[in-house]
Amino acid sequence: MRIVKSMSFDAAHFLDHDPEARPYARLHGHSFKMEVVIDGEPQEETGWVVDFGDVAEALQDLHDALDHRLLNEVEGLERPTLENICQWAAKKLKARFPGLAEVRVSRPSNGETCIYTV
Numbered sequence: 001m002r003i004v005k006s007m008s009f010d011a012a013h014f015l016d017h018d019p020e021a022r023p024y025a026r027l028h029g030h031s032f033k034m035e036v037v038i039d040g041e042p043q044e045e046t047g048w049v050v051d052f053g054d055v056a057e058a059l060q061d062l063h064d065a066l067d068h069r070l071l072n073e074v075e076g077l078e079r080p081t082l083e084n085i086c087q088w089a090a091k092k093l094k095a096r097f098p099g100l101a102e103v104r105v106s107r108p109s110n111g112e113t114c115i116y117t118v
C-alpha cells in the first residue's frame with residue numbers, strides 16, 4: 001500500500017546561474033506544495049503503514065525550515081530548484097521513514113511539479 005501526505009509553504013528564492021537570461025535570477029516568491037509518499041504493508045496491530053501523525057510531525061519540521069524563508073539561505077538548498085528541494089526533503093525523511101517512495105514538490109499556480117523516486 002501507499003500513503004500520501006502533503007503540506008504547503010510559501011518561500012522566496014532566486015536562481016542566478018545565468019543572470020542575464022531569465023527573470024527568475026531576481027528575488028521572487030512562490031507557493032509550493034510538498035507531498036510525501038510512503039510504501040508498506042499495514043501492520044497487524046495498528047492497521048496502518050505509518051501513523052499519519054508521525055508524518056505530520058516530520059512535515060511540520062520541514063515546514064518550519066522552509067516557510068517564509070529565502071530558500072537560498074537554507075542549509076543544503078543553496079540552489080533551490082524543485083529538483084533540489086525534493087532531494088533535500090527526501091534526505092531528511094528517509095531515516096525516519098524507510099518506506100519513503102517519492103517526494104513531490106509542485107508550484108500549483110503554474111502547473112510545475114518535480115517527482116523524486118527515492
Ligand SMILES: Nc1nc2c(c(=O)[nH]1)N=C([C@H](O)[C@H](O)COP(=O)(O)OP(=O)(O)OP(=O)(O)O)CN2
Binds near residue numbers: 028080
Ligand atoms: N526544471 C526546473 N526549471 C525551472 C525551475 C525548477 O525548479 N526546475 N524553476 C524556475 C524558477 O523557479 C521560476 O521562477 C519559475 O518560473 P515560471 O515557470 O515562469 O514561474 P513564475 O512563477 O515566474 O510564473 P509567472 O507566470 O511568470 O508568474 C524556472 N525553471
Ligand SMILES: [Zn+2]
Binds near residue numbers: 013024028029030
Ligand atoms: Zn522561482
